[in-house]
Amino acid sequence: MKKLFRLTVLSVCTILALNSCGDDKKEAEHNHEEITYEGDNAEPQIGETVATEAAVDNKLAIDCTDQMQFTKNELKATPGTVTLxxxxxxKMEKSVMGHNLVILKTGTDIGKFSLQAADAKANEFIPESEKGNVIAHTKLLGGGESDTIEFTIEKGTYDYICSFPGHSSIMKGKLIVE
Ligand SMILES: [Cu+2]
Structure with missing residues (x-):
């Protein structure tokens, strides 16, 4: 009976030891996970690399929202033909929350452009008087719509805006071509 007890104690100890060993292992795995996680934290760099790769074939994509925003305030491309x-x-109607993306020549006065644009409803807010400052522009879109444009661009930094009345002060960004 005493022997059995001792055996049981031994077994329990063994189990405890195993368990503790298991815990150590788990902890080790956990630590490993944390290390991996730190690696994940560095992912923005990986993301940036991907973004750079995307820019290499010069296919850009950007969203705009019912909250009157572009989802990116910076786009990168290389000189040549760009697809955007x-x-x-x-979900909102074009007449209420319409958006476009207009790429402007360097040095264009955004305030002046936007004022002229507000009077150009018939031309989807692309003012005839400012056409010389437009490198490229999409159609005016309502919720759920999209437009793809292709244009050629040289090295430089360009402003892009939404020219729907009142939007350009918030809906703007930089297209960096290098
Ligand atoms: Cu807009």
């Missing part, structure tokens, strides 16, 4: 897709991911 604008997606309106909202």
């Amino acid at each position: 897709t604008l997606n309106h991911i909202g």
Whole structure:
């Protein structure tokens, strides 16, 4: 009976030891996970690399929303032909929350452009008087719509805006071509 007890104690100890060993292992795995996680934290760099790769084939995509925003305030491309897709991911009507993306020549006065644009409803807010400052522009989109444009661009930094009345102060960004 005493022997059995001792055996049981031994077994329990063994189990405890195993368990503790298991815990150590788990802890080790956990630590490993944390290390991996730190690696994940570095992912933005990986993401940036991907973004750079995307820019290499010069296919850009950007969304716009019912909250009157572009989802990116910076786009990168290389000189040459660029394909850009604008997606309106909202639900609102074009007449209320219409968006476009207009790429402007360097040095264009955004305030002046936007004032002229507000009077150009018939031309989807692309003012005839400012056409010389437009490198490229999408159609005016309502919720759920998208438009893809192709244009050629040289090295430089360009402003892009939405020219729907009142939007350009918030809906703007930089297209960096290098
Ligand atoms: Cu807009």
